[in-house]
Amino acid sequence: MVTSLYRVEEESKSIWVYLEQDSGALEAVSLELLAKGRQLADQMDWELCALVLGHKVKHLVTQSYAYGADQVWFADQSLLEHFTIEAYAHAAAQALAQGKPSVFLLGATPNGRDLAGRLAVRLKTGLNADCTGLSMTSEGVLVSEVSGFGGGILALIQMERHRPQMATVRPGVFSPLEPFEGRNGKLFEIQTDLSEDMIHTRIVERESGQGIDLGRAPVLIAGGRGIDGDFEMLRQLAELLGGDVGATRPPVDEGHIERERQVGQTGVVCRPKVAICCGISGAFHFVVGIEKADTVIAINSDPEAPIFEFADYCVVGDVHQVLPALIANLEETRETAYA
Numbered sequence: 001m002v003t004s005l006y007r008v009e010e011e012s013k014s015i016w017v018y019l020e021q022d023s024g025a026l027e028a029v030s031l032e033l034l035a036k037g038r039q040l041a042d043q044m045d046w047e048l049c050a051l052v053l054g055h056k057v058k059h060l061v062t063q064s065y066a067y068g069a070d071q072v073w074f075a076d077q078s079l080l081e082h083f084t085i086e087a088y089a090h091a092a093a094q095a096l097a098q099g100k101p102s103v104f105l106l107g108a109t110p111n112g113r114d115l116a117g118r119l120a121v122r123l124k125t126g127l128n129a130d131c132t133g134l135s136m137t138s139e140g141v142l143v144s145e146v147s148g149f150g151g152g153i154l155a156l157i158q159m160e161r162h163r164p165q166m167a168t169v170r171p172g173v174f175s176p177l178e179p180f181e182g183r184n185g186k187l188f189e190i191q192t193d194l195s196e197d198m199i200h201t202r203i204v205e206r207e208s209g210q211g212i213d214l215g216r217a218p219v220l221i222a223g224g225r226g227i228d229g230d231f232e233m234l235r236q237l238a239e240l241l242g243g244d245v246g247a248t249r250p251p252v253d254e255g256h257i258e259r260e261r262q263v264g265q266t267g268v269v270c271r272p273k274v275a276i277c278c279g280i281s282g283a284f285h286f287v288v289g290i291e292k293a294d295t296v297i298a299i300n301s302d303p304e305a306p307i308f309e310f311a312d313y314c315v316v317g318d319v320h321q322v323l324p325a326l327i328a329n330l331e332e333t334r335e336t337a338y339a
């Protein structure tokens with residue numbers, strides 16, 4: 001068995017969370033992980049530590065305390081201005097070797113996944129990737145919930161002999177805490193020996209996406225194969241209800257809508273107040289993406305569709321008839337209200 005860089009007996013009884021930032025703005029999943037980390041640290045009576053890497057990002061230290069961290073491990077260097085895997089992995093590995101946390105959590109974002117994989121190899125430890133739940137045993141062993149074999153099983157994985165116990169967690173699984181302004185903590189400035197020749201990635205151009213943030217939409221209008229690619233109808237409804245449009249995998253695969261809008265096991269986990277599922281059968285892979293919705297409304301022409309077992313309100317009917325009628329009704333209500 002490969003032994004990790006530090007042993008269980010050497011761990012510092014702490015939970016570390018990697019706070020991913022871009023141009024000084026934190027990824028939402030980092031705050032979600034701080035909230036879960038806080039809960040687990042309180043359960044164990046351990047310290048919760050935030051790992052902050054970047055350049056000119058000192059404001060994130062105060063933010064880390066406000067969102068629950070007891071300590072911030074902080075490296076501020078020009079070579080960390082933009083994410084490059086070599087620089088971030090090097091700085092993070094040095095901090096982890098110094099701080100020896102029991103648990104290290106990262107968001108399952110593209111950069112978080114990249115960083116986690118590299119670090120697990122460097123630290124000779126295991127990594128539970130893409131988790132949908134976390135808990136701790138009373139002995140301080142992290143239990144990571146991961147769905148496997150195409151979602152057919154839910155595996156609970158424990159890593160008893162290797163440290164840190166690493167996990168990446170899907171965005172949207174946990175809710176962030178309300179910030180407690182003025183809360184304070186302990187700052188550790190990390191001294192890294194990072195140098196330019198270690199970085200083999202050259203950033204030629206930076207391009208920002210359109211910023212689809214489905215995980216935070218208050219109203220989700222999701223379309224499945226049953227809408228026959230007519231997402232315009234869903235966009236109109238979303239606009240009227242102040243929501244956003246998502247989809248199951250088939251319309252994404254068929255190119256009717258962007259992949260960022262796929263909801264479910266291999267898509268986004270959403271927690272809207274209301275989810276309206278249109279022409280969706282209710283496969284497990286999709287349902288995991290909306291199970292945190294407060295209210296689910298399903299429209300399906302098949303009265304036996306599995307989605308109805310999960311929905312709070314069931315509409316048996318053709319989406320091509322139900323949705324235009326609903327849109328017309330809402331438009332009329334809106335016109336009357338503004339008249």
Ligand SMILES: Cc1cc2nc3c(=O)[nH]c(=O)nc-3n(C[C@H](O)[C@H](O)[C@H](O)COP(=O)(O)OP(=O)(O)OC[C@H]3O[C@@H](n4cnc5c(N)ncnc54)[C@H](O)[C@@H]3O)c2cc1C
Nearest residue numbers: 224225226248249264265266267279280281285286301319
């Ligand atoms: C490893 C793996 C990962 C996956 N990840 C995801 C994922 O992240 N997200 C995801 O969504 N899927 C995922 N899938 C696919 C998933 O298993 C299902 O195949 C998919 O969710 C089905 O999509 P659907 O409900 O749109 O289509 P279907 O199952 O074909 O259902 C279409 C529904 O529309 C209804 N319908 C048809 N016409 C009308 C009409 N005119 N009016 C009203 N209702 C109508 C039908 O009665 C039917 O219930 C994954 C699969 C695998 C193997």
